[in-house]
Amino acid sequence: MLPAAFPMQWLHLSETLAFGTLLTLAPYQAGLAIQRKLRGNPLANPVLIAVLTISAVLLFTGISYREYFAGARIVHLLLGPATVALAIPLADSVKRLRSSLKGALVSIAAGALVSAVTGLWLVRLLGGSAQVANSMAPKAATTPIAMGIAQGVGGEPSLTATFAILAGILVSITVEHLLRWAQVKDWRAYGLAAGTAGSGIGTARAFHLNQQAGAFAGLALGLNGLATAILVPLLVWLTSLVTGR
Secondary structure (H helix, E strand, O other): OOOOOOOHHHHHHHOOHHHHHHHHHHHHHHHHHHHHHOOOOOOOOHHHHHHHHHHHHHHHHOOOHHHHHHHOHHHHHHHHHHHHHOHHHHHHOHHHHHHOHHHHHHHHHHHHHHHHHHHHHHHHHOOOOHHHHHHHOOOOOOHHHHHHHHHHOOOOHHHHHHHHHHHHHHHHHHHHHHHHHOOOOOHHHHHHHHHHHHHHHHHHHHHHHOHHHHHHHHHHHHHHHHHHHHHHHHHHHHHHHHHOO
């Protein structure tokens, strides 16, 4: 329910396309400006800033997520084309990718398998429901792909989207420090790690830092989505056979 101080027109505004789009894009643009001011500090992640801002606005106004999403649906529809557009810088770097393709494929397959297994089985081991586990399993895939996979295996797509976004933010914030700690200096390795574990958000961070890292992150993003789409249904089926539920 909306607070009494808010007129009913606010409810109608919350369902308009302009309001939902503005509430989505304005905080993200503010987050980009903050990150630039802080010289690219990964802690000032624009997606995290946007998520926190939108959540605060919804809580303060009493607007439900369903009402907000009805207005922001155009942004959701653009997720697919935005993911496909990552193929452009990938095509520009195809010669560099070709020489490292075998190692990259092994790395991406291993990353997809580890992410799906840990997401699925850790939730089950900790007593979570099958639906939550199935929603968690495709978390490393980019959000549109992850939501489609979750829906196909009995998960909750909105919950999967939350997991995927949180995973991307976490990777974007920590991957540089982790790779520096491990003394990994190859931008190709950085890109593969960011794209495989951090989906679109990690890939965007990779492009921000280095073109080669961005190209490999784009490769990892696409192939990890494909690998996850194959592995998750298989793992869910095997898990249901073992557990009987």
